Amino acid sequence: MMEFLSGISPGIEHWLILSALLFSIGIYGVLVRKNAVGVLLSAELMLNAGILNFVIFNYFITPLIVDGELMALFLIAVAAAEAVVGMAIFVAIYKHKKTVDVTRLDTLKG
Amino acid sequence: MNEGFFIENIWLIPGIPLFSFFIVGFLIRPFSRKAAGIAASSAIFISALIVYSVAWDYYQIFSQTGAYPVVIPWTVEWLHYQEDLSVYVGVLLDPTSLLLMIVVTTVSALVHLYSIGYMHGDDGYGRYFTYLNLFTFSMLGLVAAPNIMQMFVCWELVGVSSFLLIGFYYQKPSAVAASKKAFVVTRFADLGFLLGILILGYYGFLIFGEFDGVALSGIADQSRLQPFDFQFLNHPQVLAKFSEQGELFGGISLLTLAMVLIFAGAAGKSAMFPLHIWLPDAMEGPTPVSALIHAATMVVAGVYLVARLFPAFAASGTALLVVAYVGAFTCLFAALIGCTQDDIKRVLAFSTLSQLGYMMLALGVSTMASPLGYTASLFHLFTHAFFKALLFLCAGSVIHAVHSNEIWDMGGLARKMPVTHLTFLIATVAIAGLPPFSGFFSKDEILAAALGNQHPVIFLVGMLVAGMTAFYMFRIYFVTFWGHARSQGAEKAHESPPVMLVPLLILAVLAVVAGFVPMGSLISIGQASEHHGINWAIAIPAVLVALVGIGAAWLLYAGKPERVSALVRLWGNLYILVKHKFYVDELYLFLTHKVIFRFISRPIAWFDRHVVDGGVNLSGWSTRKFGAVLSLLQTGQVQSYGSWYVLSAAFFGLLLWMMFSGS
Numbered sequence: 001m002m003e004f005l006s007g008i009s010p011g012i013e014h015w016l017i018l019s020a021l022l023f024s025i026g027i028y029g030v031l032v033r034k035n036a037v038g039v040l041l042s043a044e045l046m047l048n049a050g051i052l053n054f055v056i057f058n059y060f061i062t063p064l065i066v067d068g069e070l071m072a073l074f075l076i077a078v079a080a081a082e083a084v085v086g087m088a089i090f091v092a093i094y095k096h097k098k099t100v101d102v103t104r105l106d107t108l109k110g
Numbered sequence: 111m112n113e114g115f116f117i118e119n120i121w122l123i124p125g126i127p128l129f130s131f132f133i134v135g136f137l138i139r140p141f142s143r144k145a146a147g148i149a150a151s152s153a154i155f156i157s158a159l160i161v162y163s164v165a166w167d168y169y170q171i172f173s174q175t176g177a178y179p180v181v182i183p184w185t186v187e188w189l190h191y192q193e194d195l196s197v198y199v200g201v202l203l204d205p206t207s208l209l210l211m212i213v214v215t216t217v218s219a220l221v222h223l224y225s226i227g228y229m230h231g232d233d234g235y236g237r238y239f240t241y242l243n244l245f246t247f248s249m250l251g252l253v254a255a256p257n258i259m260q261m262f263v264c265w266e267l268v269g270v271s272s273f274l275l276i277g278f279y280y281q282k283p284s285a286v287a288a289s290k291k292a293f294v295v296t297r298f299a300d301l302g303f304l305l306g307i308l309i310l311g312y313y314g315f316l317i318f319g320e321f322d323g324v325a326l327s328g329i330a331d332q333s334r335l336q337p338f339d340f341q342f343l344n345h346p347q348v349l350a351k352f353s354e355q356g357e358l359f360g361g362i363s364l365l366t367l368a369m370v371l372i373f374a375g376a377a378g379k380s381a382m383f384p385l386h387i388w389l390p391d392a393m394e395g396p397t398p399v400s401a402l403i404h405a406a407t408m409v410v411a412g413v414y415l416v417a418r419l420f421p422a423f424a425a426s427g428t429a430l431l432v433v434a435y436v437g438a439f440t441c442l443f444a445a446l447i448g449c450t451q452d453d454i455k456r457v458l459a460f461s462t463l464s465q466l467g468y469m470m471l472a473l474g475v476s477t478m479a480s481p482l483g484y485t486a487s488l489f490h491l492f493t494h495a496f497f498k499a500l501l502f503l504c505a506g507s508v509i510h511a512v513h514s515n516e517i518w519d520m521g522g523l524a525r526k527m528p529v530t531h532l533t534f535l536i537a538t539v540a541i542a543g544l545p546p547f548s549g550f551f552s553k554d555e556i557l558a559a560a561l562g563n564q565h566p567v568i569f570l571v572g573m574l575v576a577g578m579t580a581f582y583m584f585r586i587y588f589v590t591f592w593g594h595a596r597s598q599g600a601e602k603a604h605e606s607p608p609v610m611l612v613p614l615l616i617l618a619v620l621a622v623v624a625g626f627v628p629m630g631s632l633i634s635i636g637q638a639s640e641h642h643g644i645n646w647a648i649a650i651p652a653v654l655v656a657l658v659g660i661g662a663a664w665l666l667y668a669g670k671p672e673r674v675s676a677l678v679r680l681w682g683n684l685y686i687l688v689k690h691k692f693y694v695d696e697l698y699l700f701l702t703h704k705v706i707f708r709f710i711s712r713p714i715a716w717f718d719r720h721v722v723d724g725g726v727n728l729s730g731w732s733t734r735k736f737g738a739v740l741s742l743l744q745t746g747q748v749q750s751y752g753s754w755y756v757l758s759a760a761f762f763g764l765l766l767w768m769m770f771s772g773s
Contacts (some may be wrong), residue, residue: 030754041750106746 015056036093036100037078040086044079051075116160120183120201122231123164123211124250126157139236142562147229150609151222154246158215165208169444169632178632180204180341182256185334189259194322195315196336202256205633210253210414213495214407216620218246221402224503227609228398228510234278238396241278245271249407253414257338258307261415265303265379268408269296275403276395290449299378304373310422314343336537340418349425362428369422369429373436380412380466383440387695389463393455394763397506400455405462406495413469413491417484418618420635424478434474438568441467443692445578450583450689451638453515454505457586458498461541464575465494471572472556475565481635483559489629497540497549498623500617504534507610508590511603519597520590526603530609531591532598533618538587540621542580542656548625550653551644555630557652558645576652580659588667622630646762 022045029042051072058068090100097105116122128180130153138146172178222242229238248267257263270293317336317729326345329335335342343350355364364474376382381389392404404407416423416433423430444463451457476483507530512520524531540547543554553576560569595601605611666674678685687693743754 027756031749031756102748105748109744109746 004103011034012056015052015060019049019052019056022052023045025035034103036102036105037087040083040090040104043086044083047075047079047082051079114163116163117167117183117203118162120203120254123157123201123215124247126153126160127247127250129153129607131240131247131749134236134243135240138242143235146236146239147222147226150243153217153243154219154222157246157250157556158219161208161215165212165560167687168203168208172565178205180344182334182341185256194318194336196431197255197259197338198334198336199251199260200256201254201554202340203254206414206417207253209492210382210410211250212545213248213410213492214249214253217406217495217499217617218242218249218402220616221398221499221503224401224506224610224613225396225398227607228506229396230246230329230607237733238275238278238618241271241274242399245275245403245408249411251680252411254339257340257756258310258343258419259338261418262300262303265375265415266300267412268403268411269293269300270380271702272296272392272403272408275399276392278395278399282394285394286574288388288394292388292392296378297384299385300375302371302373302625303375306368306373306375308341309364309368309371311338313352313355313368314338314348317348318342320351344419344421346421349422352422353425363426365422366426366428366486369419369426370432372419373423373429373433376415377436378412379415380409380470381440382412382436382467382470382489383443386440386444386463387698390456390459390691393432393453393459395511397455400459401431401499401502401506404459405498409462409466409641410469410495411439413466413473413487415472416473417488420473420476420484421478423473424476426612430474430477432469432474434565434568437467437470437472437474438571439467440464441471442571443467443574445575445582446688447691448582449578450685452517454508454517454586454590455515457517457582458501458505461501461579461583462498464579465498465541467557468572468575469494470558471568475560475563475568477563478635480559480563482555482562482630484709485630485633486552486555486559488633489627490549490553492627492629493540493548493621493624497537497547498622500533500621501541502536503614503617504530504537507606507614508534508691510606510610512597512599514597514599517586517589520595520600521593522591522595522600523603524591527605529605529614533614534587536618538583538728539620540625541583541604542660543576543652544656545649545653546622546625548621548623550649552629553626554644554649554652557648561648573652573655577655577659581663584660584663585667588663592668601671 022084026042026044026046026049029045030039033039033042054075055070058066058072063070093105094100099105130150134153136148138149168178168181177693178301185198187196188199191197222239223401225238225242229235232238239480245268247273248264252261252264252268255264273289273293276292277285279285284733285668314337326335326342326347329341329345337343347586349365352365353363357363358367371486374385378385389404389409393400395404423433441464444460444467448457448464451460469490472483472487472490475482476487507527508520508523509515511527512524536547540549543549546550553572556570557572557576560572595603666677690696745751
């Protein structure tokens with residue numbers, strides 16, 4: 001089994017498919033999760049799909065420089081900050097409305 | 111030419127009232143009532159003095175030559191349309207405009223003076239004098255107009271001043287209605303005037319081009335001549351070109367059409383039948399206003415317009431005949447109604463109508479070859495302005511004392527108000543046409559003109575109306591001043607203050623002496639004026655007719671009321687018909703309410719309300735409905751927004767991909 005796996009070195013397509021899957025799962029989660037925290041988690045998944053792409057293209061296209069990896073590290077930091085802001089907003093909403101169910105946060109209804 | 115200072119600065123004549131209008135209206139009125147009256151009056155007095163000085167200089171300069179040309183001492187370009195089409199404002203000086211300026215400033219100055227007493231204690235004192243100044247400025251601008259455009263602008267300005275002053279007591283619904291009526295009727299007539307101006311202006315401009323470089327005889331400074339100028343439009347060579355324009359529909363020549371339309375405007379302002387209906391109602395205004403605007407000056411603007419364009423009217427004989435017959439009919443019609451009215455101001459209003467009819471018919475019967483009627487008309491305008499203003503001011507004095515307009519509330523005022531009585535009697539005799547008072551001379555000249563130019567019907571109408579005038583004027587004289595007091599007000603009546611009596615006395619003197627002005631040698635048109643004394647063959651019958659009228663009035667009204675009631679019973683329905691002014695007002699009401707409103711205005715209003723407004727509402731309604739449908743998409747569900755976003759992003763991504771993969 002291990003030999004089989006080690007015999008196949010995954011190419012750029014495999015990695016990109018993985019990234020696309022990750023992204024799609026993220027979209028699905030954003031669109032259907034009711035809990036705001038779940039929505040935020042899904043959004044993180046989409047962001048991570050993007051970060052993965054940076055790494056993939058850096059590895060396969062310009063393996064000698066590390067710009068992509070650096071950008072990935074930078075984005076992870078940004079995502080952490082973003083998650084903090086998002087969670088803070090959710091806490092504030094929860095204090096106000098006693099819920100973080102996104103289907104019930106519809107004050108923008110026309 | 112050695113002109114006097116005032117001829118060179120002739121713009122001062124209308125300029126001073128305009129200046130005073132602004133000063134009194136904006137600066138003085140809010141602070142001091144008394145000062146407003148004094149400032150406004152002194153401005154008009156100064157203007158009047160300048161007019162006298164200008165008249166003196168003008169006749170001094172031209173009396174040696176014996177001919178009195180048109181001079182335009184002052185013009186300023188106002189509107190520049192194109193190379194050879196501009197409109198100037200200026201002052202035109204000839205005997206006719208001088209005559210009108212003298213009448214306007216004199217009567218206006220005296221009315222201002224009188225109003226200081228009459229309007230004393232009235233709430234709108236300052237406002238009143240402001241309007242009066244505005245009117246005087248407009249009227250002077252009108253009579254001084256060297257071209258038809260300036261005349262039209264000032265024509266509308268006097269209409270506005272008249273509107274403002276008729277509606278002066280704006281708390282009174284009848285005054286408001288009367289002011290609206292006056293404005294609408296005269297404005298309706300002005301539509302004809304404007305159309306006439308457009309026709310004259312358009313063809314005048316075409317003809318003007320043909321005279322480029324060709325000298326027009328008798329015009330001093332042709333370089334400043336414009337197509338709208340009276341000098342141009344009245345010029346024989348121009349009128350000859352006009353008559354070459356051929357006929358329109360039904361054999362009416364172009365010039366006739368234009369002149370009849372212009373006459374419609376003149377008839378509206380001068381209240382000729384059938385546009386006379388506004389003048390009796392205009393008596394709702396303060397009495398001095400009636401004296402100034404609705405007797406002496408503004409209503410003669412129509413006569414002045416016809417006189418100003420007289421060569422053009424004469425070139426189209428038909429238009430002049432229209433003038434003559436409309437004038438004669440109004441003359442008779444109004445005199446008939448005047449015999450039956452009970453409101454002293456209304457009798458005077460109908461008498462004004464009748465006298466305006468005289469002036470119009472006098473213009474209508476004259477021709478360029480024998481222009482006696484032209485002179486007579488302006489002569490009558492001149493004398494009428496004084497005695498009719500005097501009559502109105504006396505009526506104002508009486509109303510001031512009795513607090514009623516009804517002649518049957520008065521009576522026995524001769525002893526209580528001696529000065530008013532004396533001046534009223536002088537004016538009454540003057541309008542009745544007894545020698546040697548002024549009305550006699552001018553009326554005699556009108557009748558002579560009518561007979562001399564082969565218009566026997568018009569002559570007979572004039573003769574008949576002379577008798578009727580004497581009758582109805584002496585009717586109100588006897589009822590008002592003779593007999594005994596018929597009401598509380600008449601018993602307690604006392605003479606008016608001196609500031610009101612002085613203008614009465616001055617006007618009374620003018621009403622006596624105005625007839626001795628040698629008008630025939632001062633004002634003429636066309637042929638050199640034929641020197642005309644009193645035509646005794648006409649004067650004696652006219653005086654006899656007037657005496658018959660006075661006698662009838664004395665028989666009926668000097669003390670024996672049962673004779674009147676017997677006569678009223680005898681005439682029955684005819685009397686009622688005349689008393690109700692031949693139901694012309696009712697006819698107008700019927701025409702406007704039942705015909706125009708119902709069959710034209712209502713459908714238009716329906717169209718406006720349902721189709722035009724409906725269209726506007728439809729666009730608003732559809733926008734709102736569309737928005738309501740769109741707002742259904744606005745669920746507030748952030749995840750459905752996300753779904754839309756993802757779906758459309760996918761769709762456009764697919765689209766882009768298909769577009770670029772295809773090529």
